[in-house]
Amino acid sequence: MPQFTKDATRIDPYKNFKFVVTWDGQAVAGVSQVSGLGRTTDPIEHREGADPIGTRVSPGRTKVTPVTLSRGVTHDQTFEWWANKVWFWSNEQQSLAANTNGQNMSLADFRKDINIALFNEAGQKVIAYNLYRCWPSEFEALPDLDANGNGVAIQKLVLQLEGWERDVSVSEPAPAKYGNLPAAS
Secondary structure, three states: OOOOOOOOOOOOOOOOOOEEEEEOOEEOOOEEEEOOOOEEEEEEEEOOOOOOOOOEEEEEEEEEOOEEEEEEOOOOOHHHHHHHHHOEEOHHHHHHOHHHOOEEOOOOOOOEEEEEEEEOOOOOEEEEEEEEEEEEEEEEOOOOOOOOOOOOOEEEEEEEOOEEEEOOOOOOOOOOOOOOOOOOO
């Protein structure tokens, strides 16, 4: 049975390295890794008094797994600006309002809906998911630094969300075809 409807000859699943994260109508620069989308439903065990031994299991509360976005440290402050809407510390604010300990929260706009789109090898959008009412619960501006290391400094933003669903407006594209390529010389 074919796994793809418009290209029945395709047997390879989509790769995980071509994707774009979007919020506020803009692609977020430099995102190099996104943790998986998941949800867990707690089982509720119960039994009737007349049942000899067995228990029944019903679905309980469903929890959505937080999503972590990672990217290399640059001068782009998009992650930091959003994280600051949830928690912002300022010495100036502390002196203005001593009873708030300098903490302020932007209640009007600290939540965002985001979109994660996956692309095939030809650059065609193949699957997308909408994540709803996200807000940053963790922000790592700088990772551990190591003078003996040999890697990229990665910052992370952990998002709590209230739900996600597949964007059904994105459907499987027709297979990309290209004209005759020049012969190798």
